[in-house]
Amino acid sequence: MTAVDAVPAQAAASRPRPVWAVTLLALREGWRMLRWPVYPLVITFFFVTIAFEEGQLGGRADVSHLLGLVLVYGALATLFAASLVATSARRSGAESQFASAALDPQLRTLATGLGVLVGPAAVAAVLTLALAYVQHGAGSQLADVLHGWEYAQLPLIWLGAGLLGVAAARWLPWPGVPLALFLGLIAWTLVSAQQLDLGRAVGFLMPFVISSRDTIGLGVESAEGQLGWHTVYLLGLCLLALAAALLRHRQLPGRVVFTFCATALLVTISAAWMQLP
Amino acid sequence: MITIQMDEVTKTFGRTRALDGVSLELGVGVTGLLGPNGAGKTTLLRMLATVLGPDSGSLRLLGADPADAGGRLQIRRRLGYFPQEPGFLRGFTVFEFVDYVAILKEMTNARERHDEVRRVVREVGLQDVSGKKIRALSGGMRRRVALAQSLLGNPDLLVLDEPTVGLDPEQRLRFRDVVSQVGEGRTVVLSTHQTEDVAALCHRVVVIDHGRTFFDGTTTALASLATGRVWLADLRSSAAQVAWRNGDGRYRNIGDAPPGAETVAPTIEDAYLLLLGDRALGAAA
Numbered sequence: 001m002t003a004v005d006a007v008p009a010q011a012a013a014s015r016p017r018p019v020w021a022v023t024l025l026a027l028r029e030g031w032r033m034l035r036w037p038v039y040p041l042v043i044t045f046f047f048v049t050i051a052f053e054e055g056q057l058g059g060r061a062d063v064s065h066l067l068g069l070v071l072v073y074g075a076l077a078t079l080f081a082a083s084l085v086a087t088s089a090r091r092s093g094a095e096s097q098f099a100s101a102a103l104d105p106q107l108r109t110l111a112t113g114l115g116v117l118v119g120p121a122a123v124a125a126v127l128t129l130a131l132a133y134v135q136h137g138a139g140s141q142l143a144d145v146l147h148g149w150e151y152a153q154l155p156l157i158w159l160g161a162g163l164l165g166v167a168a169a170r171w172l173p174w175p176g177v178p179l180a181l182f183l184g185l186i187a188w189t190l191v192s193a194q195q196l197d198l199g200r201a202v203g204f205l206m207p208f209v210i211s212s213r214d215t216i217g218l219g220v221e222s223a224e225g226q227l228g229w230h231t232v233y234l235l236g237l238c239l240l241a242l243a244a245a246l247l248r249h250r251q252l253p254g255r256v257v258f259t260f261c262a263t264a265l266l267v268t269i270s271a272a273w274m275q276l277p
Numbered sequence: 278m279i280t281i282q283m284d285e286v287t288k289t290f291g292r293t294r295a296l297d298g299v300s301l302e303l304g305v306g307v308t309g310l311l312g313p314n315g316a317g318k319t320t321l322l323r324m325l326a327t328v329l330g331p332d333s334g335s336l337r338l339l340g341a342d343p344a345d346a347g348g349r350l351q352i353r354r355r356l357g358y359f360p361q362e363p364g365f366l367r368g369f370t371v372f373e374f375v376d377y378v379a380i381l382k383e384m385t386n387a388r389e390r391h392d393e394v395r396r397v398v399r400e401v402g403l404q405d406v407s408g409k410k411i412r413a414l415s416g417g418m419r420r421r422v423a424l425a426q427s428l429l430g431n432p433d434l435l436v437l438d439e440p441t442v443g444l445d446p447e448q449r450l451r452f453r454d455v456v457s458q459v460g461e462g463r464t465v466v467l468s469t470h471q472t473e474d475v476a477a478l479c480h481r482v483v484v485i486d487h488g489r490t491f492f493d494g495t496t497t498a499l500a501s502l503a504t505g506r507v508w509l510a511d512l513r514s515s516a517a518q519v520a521w522r523n524g525d526g527r528y529r530n531i532g533d534a535p536p537g538a539e540t541v542a543p544t545i546e547d548a549y550l551l552l553l554g555d556r557a558l559g560a561a562a
Binding site: 099 | 326327328350353354356358360361362363364365366367377378380381382383384385423426436
């Protein structure tokens with residue numbers, strides 16, 4: 001190193017790790033996902049439904065059912081939105097301009113994953129609170145409503161679907177893959193529900209919301225303790241999807257990658273085991 | 278001051294040897310990279326941009342080793358890169374796109390980042406269209422967007438891969454102004470097919486072909502290779518390696534001048550054509 005270029009090099013090296021840059025990028029990516037045309041429609045539909053809850057739509061029970069459907073199927077929209085954002089640089093040929101940026105591909109993938117959390121999953125959390133208000137708020141006499149763990153599962157399925165979209169974008173960045181995953185998730189869920197109908201506990205491993213009543217129309221019924229473990233199981237699936245996305249790049253130290261993957265696997269397997277009756 | 282050190286660098290893609298033992302030492306100022314299509318220029322520039330690593334040989338940029346993760350980050354924090362075929366995220370405006378790249382360059386303070394984005398957009402003359410969608414811009418304007426993002430943060434090393442393709446004369450003049458200013462205190466490596474740009478901007482020129490350096494020196498030294506070997510005549514000379522008819526109807530012949538020929542001062546282009554012969558002509562075609 002020459003004497004002249006040593007000064008800026010030291011300044012560059014002494015800069016803090018790019019945590020804020022990753023956070024900022026995550027917010028940007030989350031916002032890009034939410035701009036996907038399906039979301040404004042979903043959110044508008046949601047709040048219009050609330051606004052008319054005592055009017056034309058026929059009362060709180062109908063509203064509750066509709067909002068539940070919005071939350072459940074909005075998760076599947078997140079799969080497409082996250083996948084589109086995660087593949088956008090590649091599809092538009094902009095990757096070449098980003099390739100030499102300080103935020104390397106792995107950090108950009110991490111930011112996109114966090115973008116699902118601070119974007120669609122955060123919106124799902126807000127919508128879930130609205131749903132809880134409709135179901136439990138003043139004047140509500142609904143019997144067929146969700147409870148604590150069931151509400152917690154709703155944002156998690158948005159998060160999981162989005163992270164799966166990011167992982168798919170990193171490993172299989174081709175047109176049609178998100179649709180195939182979408183169909184795969186639906187098939188997995190329906191087959192699981194069928195297994196539960198037949199009394200087989202393996203059905204509890206569905207990547208979807210499980211309720212103590214038939215609130216979401218899947219015919220699923222489970223005990224209160226299972227709901228908690230199913231929530232942890234969904235969280236484990238989210239972590240696994242994020243780990244899969246990050247594993248595409250080999251920039252993080254092996255020990256960090258191993259610890260993260262092992263934790264995700266342990267959480268998922270433990271929770272899967274614990275929710276079985 | 279040496280900012281780029283390459284020693285016997287090789288890079289192979291399948292059966293194609295893109296770089297075949299290239300050694301270079303470059304410093305502050307604008308260095309032009311000339312060569313026909315497929316010569317290895319883009320591979321070389323992608324290495325300087327830390328996008329590719331060499332198969333063998335050593336490479337140091339700005340005093341750091343790009344093969345090492347920490348060194349690569351140090352370099353990238355001081356690097357600007359204009360790729361050969363820049364793409365742009367769909368639906369983004371000029372400002373949004375450059376701002377997005379600024380975040381990738383770790384510019385986290387919103388006010389400072391926006392000021393910097395406005396500065397580089399102004400530098401490339403796009404301030405009037407900064408709110409426009411990039412897809413609505415002409416090809417030349419899009420390349421200026423790519424140039425703007427490469428200038429973010431006043432990089433110490435600026436790598437430009439054919440940045441003047443598609444620019445009109447006025448835009449090229451503006452480009453020269455911007456790049457020459459950057460080159461005053463920093464290292465700029467510029468790949469181009471436009472020998473006029475090299476003559477106008479570069480203090481040094483490297484000619485490569487088949488992954489090897491054919492010439493490395495000043496622009497004056499390159500032009501002097503053709504001294505006494507460029508002449509004007511009313512007819513195409515059989516002694517000429519290359520000849521073409523000028524606008525005034527006379528032929529500019531390049532090669533071994535016959536006795537008594539009316540020789541003229543050579544340009545960089547003349548020397549380049551002489552140096553690479555048929556390969557250069559193939560690229561020009």
